[in-house]
Amino acid sequence: MDWQALALTLKLATITTTILLCIAIPLAAWLALGRSRWRSVVQAVTALPLVLPPTVLGFYLLVLLGPLTGPGRAINQILGHPLAFSFAGLVVGSVIYSLPFAVQPIVAGFSAVDGSLIDAARLLGARPIRLVRTILVPLAGRSLLTAAVLSFLHTLGEFGVVLMLGGDIPGATRTLSIVLFNQVESFDYASANRTALLLLIFCAAALVVVYAAPKSIVRGPVEDHRG
Amino acid sequence: MALGILILPMAQAQQTGPLRIAAAADLQPVLPRLLEEFRKSTGIQIEATYEASAALTVQIQNGAPFDLFLSADLSYPKRLIDARLADTKGVPGAMESQPVIYARGALVLWTRKDGHWPNPSLDTLRDPALRRLAIANPERAPYGRAAIAALTSLKLLDALKPKLVTAENIAQAAQFAETGNADAGLISLTSASTDRLKSTGTAFVLPKGLYPPIEQGAAIVSRTGQRDNCLKFLAFLFSPPIKQELAKSGLTPVK
Numbered sequence: 001m002d003w004q005a006l007a008l009t010l011k012l013a014t015i016t017t018t019i020l021l022c023i024a025i026p027l028a029a030w031l032a033l034g035r036s037r038w039r040s041v042v043q044a045v046t047a048l049p050l051v052l053p054p055t056v057l058g059f060y061l062l063v064l065l066g067p068l069t070g071p072g073r074a075i076n077q078i079l080g081h082p083l084a085f086s087f088a089g090l091v092v093g094s095v096i097y098s099l100p101f102a103v104q105p106i107v108a109g110f111s112a113v114d115g116s117l118i119d120a121a122r123l124l125g126a127r128p129i130r131l132v133r134t135i136l137v138p139l140a141g142r143s144l145l146t147a148a149v150l151s152f153l154h155t156l157g158e159f160g161v162v163l164m165l166g167g168d169i170p171g172a173t174r175t176l177s178i179v180l181f182n183q184v185e186s187f188d189y190a191s192a193n194r195t196a197l198l199l200l201i202f203c204a205a206a207l208v209v210v211y212a213a214p215k216s217i218v219r220g221p222v223e224d225h226r227g
Numbered sequence: 228m229a230l231g232i233l234i235l236p237m238a239q240a241q242q243t244g245p246l247r248i249a250a251a252a253d254l255q256p257v258l259p260r261l262l263e264e265f266r267k268s269t270g271i272q273i274e275a276t277y278e279a280s281a282a283l284t285v286q287i288q289n290g291a292p293f294d295l296f297l298s299a300d301l302s303y304p305k306r307l308i309d310a311r312l313a314d315t316k317g318v319p320g321a322m323e324s325q326p327v328i329y330a331r332g333a334l335v336l337w338t339r340k341d342g343h344w345p346n347p348s349l350d351t352l353r354d355p356a357l358r359r360l361a362i363a364n365p366e367r368a369p370y371g372r373a374a375i376a377a378l379t380s381l382k383l384l385d386a387l388k389p390k391l392v393t394a395e396n397i398a399q400a401a402q403f404a405e406t407g408n409a410d411a412g413l414i415s416l417t418s419a420s421t422d423r424l425k426s427t428g429t430a431f432v433l434p435k436g437l438y439p440p441i442e443q444g445a446a447i448v449s450r451t452g453q454r455d456n457c458l459k460f461l462a463f464l465f466s467p468p469i470k471q472e473l474a475k476s477g478l479t480p481v482k
Contacts, residue, residue, distance in 0.1 A: 067406075168394075182364070
């Protein structure tokens with residue numbers, strides 16, 4: 001087993017998931033509660049990575065954000081190296097690539113929260129941030145868990161973007177899915193079997209956790225009042 | 228009834244389907260033109276899939292519908308021949324259970340003209356300012372193996388190891404360098420001989436003694452239904468005008 005790749009993959013998935021939750025919660029609240037006419041456009045853009053081939057993303061990150069373009073040179077200045085072949089590049093790619101997996105469950109969870117509770121809170125003068133913190137997040141706890149697990153697993157299984165952008169550098173961009181690919185292509189089926197089995201068991205177990213979780217894990221103040 | 232209509236043309240298409248070539252990625256800049264010529268002169272439909280030689284070998288082992296394998300080395304076709312999945316029966320001059328060598332590849336150091344090293348040389352590899360050097364995966368691309376051998380002969384492997392970015396195949400290695408994401412690339416002369424790379428960069432051909440020769444071998448996939456067409460294509464590949472064309476494209480003809 002390639003422990004370095006395993007550690008790197010877990011690190012990538014953890015960082016990606018953390019960033020995604022920070023982006024997805026406010027975005028989902030805006031999508032679920034907002035009345036702006038831009039909502040459908042933003043919703044479409046957010047869902048885009050779901051249907052877009054990873055090669056499209058890989059191409060843009062490699063060429064449009066490569067060292068030969070303006071934005072690419074700016075990135076080069078900030079990071080000190082191009083996005084390609086770096087861990088930072090993989091994080092950027094993963095955040096974009098897994099965005100719908102974080103946003104969509106949370107939008108669904110927030111939308112399912114009883115509208116009268118939200119109206120009551122608004123009437124009592126709760127500002128959006130408080131609304132999200134004390135009502136939406138506690139009541140949509142399960143959707144947050146789903147979003148986190150799906151983003152984590154989707155990043156874990158990312159392949160196309162990493163293959164195009166990664167450069168297969170041990171400790172920086174060699175993730176487990178690349179290791180598995182290398183093992184298969186070098187005829188090392190025994191190792192490939194172990195890597196594949198590990199990924200399979202881990203992903204299956206994580207999904208069981210999601211489906212077995214109670215509807216609302218976080219018991220918020222609102223629910224206590226009702227109970 | 229409706230199903231029958233759907234299935235019938237498909238069954239026919241399989242019999243008279245195109246000749247499918249599994250081609251090493253270094254042939255990507257060369258082969259399409261040759262296929263077009265072959266198609267024109269013989270009327271035989273032909274198409275190619277480009278990948279690292281090892282990737283193609285795995286695919287053929289697992290039943291991919293290829294008729295002919297053009298590897299970038301001898302070890303991969305040999306592996307298929309030993310597994311009785313490929314052969315060279317009927318190829319003139321072919322040795323028993325050996326792939327036929329159709330060309331010899333060359334490794335070059337390629338850099339962009341607008342980069343730090345507009346005229347690359349072996350000193351470029353020794354320059355500490357070089358941060359990213361693209362190579363093909365040494366475990367499954369013959370050019371990657373040659374790149375590691377060359378760096379080993381130059382006693383630069385340890386110093387350059389942290390700077391290596393490994394591409395899936397040799398065409399991707401060229402792309403890493405061409406897009407400027409890598410400072411330089413150890414790529415195939417075939418890629419470097421394309422109009423695109425000639426206009427954007429400069430190639431330095433590595434001295435032959437630095438790495439074992441990249442002898443490129445072909446073998447016929449044994450379960451093909453188009454052995455005659457495979458033999459026709461190999462004869463075409465060995466014909467003097469095509470050999471000349473290969474030489475221009477960066478593949479030295481053998482004998």
